[in-house]
Amino acid sequence: MLTGWLSRHWRRIALFGILNSALLVGCASAPPARVADREQPPTRKIQVHTVSSNETLYSIAWRYGLDFRELARHNGIGPPYTIYVSQQLRLDVNDASRRRPPPAIASRTQAPAAAPVSSPTSASRTPSRSTPTTPPASSSTRSENRTPANSTAEPPPMLSGPVKWRWPASGPVIAGFSSAGGLNKGIDIGGKLGEPVVAAASGNVVYAGSGLRGYGKLVIVKHNETYLSAYAHNRVLMVREGESVKAGQQIAELGSSGTDKEKLHFEIRRDGKPVNPLTFLPKR
Template identity: 40%
Template sequence: MKYFWVTVGLLAGCSAPYNVPTDNLGRPISSVKIEVTTIETPDLDAEEPGSRYVVRRGDTLFSIAWRFEQDPDVLKRRNQLTSDLIRPGQALKLRGEVPPEPEPEPKTNTTVKTSPTIRAEPEPERKPPVLEKPAPQLKKREESRPSPKATPVPQMTGWQWPVNGPILKRYSSKTRSSRSLQLGGEAGTPVKAAASGRVVYAGDGLVGFGNLVIISHKGKFLSAYGHNQSLGVKVGDVVQRGQVIAAMGSTGTDRVKLHFEIRRQGRPIDPVSLMPKRKS
């Protein structure tokens, strides 16, 4: 009987998918196959081959680019997106080949080339001049229709300080968290847009920034305003330099302050280099 019992034990041990601790003998064993498709922590290394990010509710293309310090235009081209719109559950590649930038200029030139061909037709010239006048008038009306549909992007008219509070911590390139300015002030102090642009993110989905506003500017600049008490703008809003966009607070941090950061093509730069000199 002992020999029969030992044989069964050995067969059971060989058939097990992995070594089972002695204290779990007699309990059902289940093996789970795990497939990792994304890393949800802020420590995700975007340089790792095959890295990708799964879009979550509240994300925007610009907030994802900001989180992983990438150029939004490059991220857009790498994933072959035709617009800035993304949807929850969509997987975005953070590394890989990037198609070249499309050239929109020849498209506009082709439309312009069609107009002179119509003017060069010999037949309307033989007809009375009355028939020639309504044709260009109709074309001018059609060309003026698409212009009001597209909201104009405000031109850069310079930079200004978002608040007048003191600089608590200056820009430094040593660490990722220090590549910004930390500005002091009282809770509720109006936070103003440092330059004209369009709001591309407004929310609290980026860990460590609290209530955050990101504005896109001409010249591929992005400016960010974090730790706000409340937000006064939403994604898609066009703002002018000096317009109030938020109120200072302490969300995501230990004291009232403003996290002020500027990036160009995904790379942080010292905001002081763009701001007017302060009177001291």
């Protein structure tokens, strides 16, 4: 009796061990449950930008990767591209038709007849205008007392012919252009604090300030109706908006504003879109 019971008991233990081992092997060989990919929530496309002080049409177009001409035309703004604090600019340029606005719309954004309140950087360059006795009979009368975001006058005519590029700084390239996802819309050039930053080509300064997040102290130069260039993270800016600059002229001092490393971030935009500067700069 005892022998039979022990035999049956050990058989049950052995069977339990076999089943347990099979379960363990099955669990180990089974593929792990797939975890759903964590997708970032869709970014809401900004449709309207509210103008702040010291912004220019060029800096706003640069911020959103737009052609300044398209942005101006889309909002009925004509030369000298004066914009006003708290003015709302529609950014859906690529979603809209390319037709030009009627003349009545384009004309209402001309500089108002009332004396503008100039920004500190351009007060000495823009004369005040007298107020007419009879305001114009149009919807633009609402803007007569509005403050221009920047009262820089229209720069001189652009250069004709191809742009002749040169290096804006003498240091090595420490980060290249990346078109994938816009991770780096230009190149980063290493250097030491205070080293000269020069204009990569002749043109006119259309922005000089620190209002674009992530760029620090920034200079944007307009070379013609197609090309603009930008120089970011400077320590000191040596030019003001509206100034003409020559290729090789010092426009800033290399710094680390808006970043954690001393470097120059350099970009070239063609019709508002970033392009690889290394395809334009001469070989060293």
